[in-house]
Amino acid sequence: DAKTTQPPSMDCAEGRAANLPCNHSTISGNEYVYWYRQIHSQGPQYIIHGLKNNETNEMASLIITEDRKSSTLILPHATLRDTAVYYCIVRVAGNQGGKLIFGQGTELSVKP
Amino acid sequence: DADVTQTPRNRITKTGKRIMLECSQTKGHDRMYWYRQDPGLGLRLIYYSFDVKDINKGEISDGYSVSRQAQAKFSLSLESAIPNQTALYFCATSDWTGATDTQYFGPGTRLTVL
Numbered sequence: 692d693a694k695t696t697q698p699p700s701m702d703c704a705e706g707r708a709a710n711l712p713c714n715h716s717t718i719s720g721n722e723y724v725y726w727y728r729q730i731h732s733q734g735p736q737y738i739i740h741g742l743k744n745n746e747t748n749e750m751a752s753l754i755i756t757e758d759r760k761s762s763t764l765i766l767p768h769a770t771l772r773d774t775a776v777y778y779c780i781v782r783v784a785g786n787q788g789g790k791l792i793f794g795q796g797t798e799l800s801v802k803p
Numbered sequence: 804d805a806d807v808t809q810t811p812r813n814r815i816t817k818t819g820k821r822i823m824l825e826c827s828q829t830k831g832h833d834r835m836y837w838y839r840q841d842p843g844l845g846l847r848l849i850y851y852s853f854d855v856k857d858i859n860k861g862e863i864s865d866g867y868s869v870s871r872q873a874q875a876k877f878s879l880s881l882e883s884a885i886p887n888q889t890a891l892y893f894c895a896t897s898d899w900t901g902a903t904d905t906q907y908f909g910p911g912t913r914l915t916v917l
């Protein structure tokens with residue numbers, strides 16, 4: 692699975708959009724981009740994933756650049772409950788040993 | 804995710820004791836996983852199971868064993884607990900759609916081995 696690079700921390704004002712970047716310059720054509728978050732010691736929570744098209748669900752939007760070497764997770768209206776560590780993970784789906792490789796992630800602090 | 808439950812949520816035990824952590828899911832997924840998380844580190848895979856008759860070791864299986872009693876249940880056992888097994892343990896499930904297999908995690912079990 693390709694390696695990802697994320698900023699260690701970010702701040703965001705409550706009610707504003709939070710834009711979390713991820714670099715995955717060595718991504719392969721069959722690798723998906725997944726985003727998870729972990730709120731202090733709770734189980735990681737799935738947010739969204741995509742292959743090459745932009746994706747949106749009830750939690751967030753995922754923007755993947757045309758060359759697929761980077762992506763941005765967008766939380767459109769951040770709330771205090773969005774304070775968490777956000778993980779960008781690149782992996783081949785399917786029978787590949789199963790594991791998700793969690794890097795250091797970005798610690799997002801949403802402030803009033 | 805409330806569809807994946809873990810028991811107990813907290814456990815304190817002594818060195819040498821045998822303990823079992825249990826995971827149940829109502830998502831109907833075939834695939835289940837056990838991870839551990841240590842402070843400041845990411846999650847590491849202990850064991851995974853793609854169906855009831857398929858059990859596979861992960862990257863840190865030494866000192867652990869698992870049992871897949873049914874599609875919905877996957878238990879992790881520490882045969883003789885040691886202090887460096889003190890960690891947060893997470894169970895996860897996933898469904899294979901033919902293209903992706905998104906994993907959904909339980910709330911975790913905090914294990915302390917004295």
